[in-house]
Amino acid sequence: xxxxxxxxxxxxxxxxxxxxxxxxxxxxxxxxxRLVVYRRASKDxxxxxxxxxxxxxxxxxxxxxxxxxxxxxxxxxxxxxxxSCISKQRSEGIRDAMEGEAAAQISKLRLRLxxxxxxxxxxxxxxxxxxxLGMIKTxxxxxxxxxxxxxxxxxxxxxxxxxxxxLCVAIxxxxxxxxxxxxxxxxxxxxxxxxxxxxxxxxxxxx
Numbered sequence: 001x002x003x004x005x006x007x008x009x010x011x012x013x014x015x016x017x018x019x020x021x022x023x024x025x026x027x028x029x030x031x032x033x034r035l036v037v038y039r040r041a042s043k044d045x046x047x048x049x050x051x052x053x054x055x056x057x058x059x060x061x062x063x064x065x066x067x068x069x070x071x072x073x074x075x076x077x078x079x080x081x082x083x084s085c086i087s088k089q090r091s092e093g094i095r096d097a098m099e100g101e102a103a104a105q106i107s108k109l110r111l112r113l114x115x116x117x118x119x120x121x122x123x124x125x126x127x128x129x130x131x132x133l134g135m136i137k138t139x140x141x142x143x144x145x146x147x148x149x150x151x152x153x154x155x156x157x158x159x160x161x162x163x164x165x166x167l168c169v170a171i172x173x174x175x176x177x178x179x180x181x182x183x184x185x186x187x188x189x190x191x192x193x194x195x196x197x198x199x200x201x202x203x204x205x206x207x
Contacts, residue, residue: 016130127166134159
């Protein structure tokens with residue numbers, strides 16, 4: 001479909017095409033932004049943990065802290081807080097500190113996913129509303145005309161453009177939401193594994 005055809009269909013879709021277009025822009029913006037965030041959050045997450053683990057086993061908490069500071073993945077702030085407690089010889093409350101920081105990181109990763117859920121529901125409804133308004137307009141025109149079939153079919157075709165546009169936006173938002181939800185679960189699983197492994201390593205160190 002050419003750009004001119006897209007503009008033509010947009011102009012024929014009625015007033016509801018504007019909020020649908022805004023929803024599509026928001027969907028794409030969230031998709032790109034979350035893609036960058038999730039890629040950064042999961043980058044070398046288990047590899048970094050293995051390196052931090054080695055530093056802790058060798059009684060080098062400062063090196064572990066430096067590595068965490070240099071990393072951008074979701075586990076880095078959690079391990080940094082835990083390693084800070086070790087370097088300050090405060091082993092009590094490490095689990096609570098790690099779980100608290102993990103909750104904060106997960107909350108950041110969940111950010112804006114609710115917007116996609118809203119768009120999944122809202123975009124088809126906006127399209128349906130646009131179609132209903134288009135049908136009302138068509139029948140108003142029909143009542144003033146001679147009732148030619150071409151007027152009816154042409155008006156119905158234009159009215160359905162909004163529904164098609166709304167469904168397209170909702171499908172894209174649903175694909176993004178499904179993909180990011182899957183990535184989020186993978187990251188959460190990694191954080192749980194790292195937290196449990198860290199506590200096991202700490203127990204071995206303190207023996």
